[in-house]
Amino acid sequence: MNKRVLVLVGLLCLTSIAYAQVSTNYDLSWHVLSGGGGGQMDSASYVQRSTAGQVIGSSESSNYRMGAGYWYGAVSADTPSTTGTINIASSPSGAAIELDGASTSYTTNVTIPDVSPGTHTIKLTLDGYQDWSTNLSVTAGGISEVHATLTPTPQIKFDTGSGTYPSILGTHNGTFTPTQTITVSKLYTYPCAGTGGHSEHVIFWNVSRTVAEGSWAGYQEADWSYINFSVPFKLAANEQYNFSIRTGSYPQVIHSPTLSNANGTMNCTEFVDANGRTYNNWIPAIRLE
Numbered sequence: 001m002n003k004r005v006l007v008l009v010g011l012l013c014l015t016s017i018a019y020a021q022v023s024t025n026y027d028l029s030w031h032v033l034s035g036g037g038g039g040q041m042d043s044a045s046y047v048q049r050s051t052a053g054q055v056i057g058s059s060e061s062s063n064y065r066m067g068a069g070y071w072y073g074a075v076s077a078d079t080p081s082t083t084g085t086i087n088i089a090s091s092p093s094g095a096a097i098e099l100d101g102a103s104t105s106y107t108t109n110v111t112i113p114d115v116s117p118g119t120h121t122i123k124l125t126l127d128g129y130q131d132w133s134t135n136l137s138v139t140a141g142g143i144s145e146v147h148a149t150l151t152p153t154p155q156i157k158f159d160t161g162s163g164t165y166p167s168i169l170g171t172h173n174g175t176f177t178p179t180q181t182i183t184v185s186k187l188y189t190y191p192c193a194g195t196g197g198h199s200e201h202v203i204f205w206n207v208s209r210t211v212a213e214g215s216w217a218g219y220q221e222a223d224w225s226y227i228n229f230s231v232p233f234k235l236a237a238n239e240q241y242n243f244s245i246r247t248g249s250y251p252q253v254i255h256s257p258t259l260s261n262a263n264g265t266m267n268c269t270e271f272v273d274a275n276g277r278t279y280n281n282w283i284p285a286i287r288l289e
Contacts, residue, residue: 083114084138090124097130098123102124108148115144124148157182158263162190163252163285167197170273172245172284176204178235178264182288184212185232187245189225190252190285197251198225199286204233204241211241216248226289235288245284252285259283 088097090108097106100121106112108124116142123133136144158178164286191197196219204211212233218224235241257280258267271282 001110028272032074081141082117084117084118084140084142084144086112086115086122086136086144086146087140088112088122088124088146088148090132091127092126092129092150094148095124095126095129095148098125122146124150126150128153157184157288158266159261160254160259160266160283160285163254165192165252167192167250167253168273168275169197169247169249169251170245170271170282172243172271172282173269174221174243174269174283175240175267176235176243176264177240178237179262181234181237183232183234184229184288186226186228186289187214188287188289189227189245189247190287191225192250195250196224197249198242198247199227199245199251199284200248201246202227202243204235204243206239206241211235245286247284254285255281256283256285257281 019264023120042210088106088108088110093108096109097104097108097110097112099112099115100123101123104112115138117138119135119137121133121135123131125287130153132137132148132150134146134148136146138144158176187199187202189197189199198216200216203213212229212231214227214229216227253271258265260266266283268283271279273279
């Protein structure tokens, strides 16, 4: 066999691809740009099939030159995200979320996706707690974090202030109308100096039901001037409630048929003292806490 043919066959057996294979005796220029399956080189004496890829080397002599290896192409990247994500948590959870002044269907704790990049205002609202808000920055593809500790709403109470003399135990009946909704957990009675004046029993009711009722626990209590309610109750703003307060020892009283301040109005319907005398201008000196 001709030497040149032997050399050519040997070279084709050693490589899986050839390109620009040129000498004075032959030219096998071959390029395959796709990644799978190769092209074909043939003559009367041989057939060669292979795959082309990144060039990793070459081999040559005075009679031939060959490059072999694998082509590679740029790997297409994922399309970059154009929005960001906000993780919002609060203690306690369950707060309604406003985003840039608009209500959302979300409540804490939650992850909000697809938020446009930029500065946003987050507002949290939960019944019984002060509103909470913050500004935060959102970046494309980023995750922003919000952690809020909500503060209970200060409860507005009603306080008649201290009373005047003369004072005597008895039963106060009247009405009370708060200007704002308040939550009441205990009632304090102002005692006269040097006495154990207190309230022994109290009841609040409206036209439909008894709202709350409580009794004194005795002098053994550290705060014996209080009646503590086992379950706190609400008195709604601008709604009139009836009350009956039975006092013991010598509590302070306010000698007026009505008392009004920023938190509400209390009226005396009737006060019956321990001696059976009736008055319409004795208001109990108390504080709702």
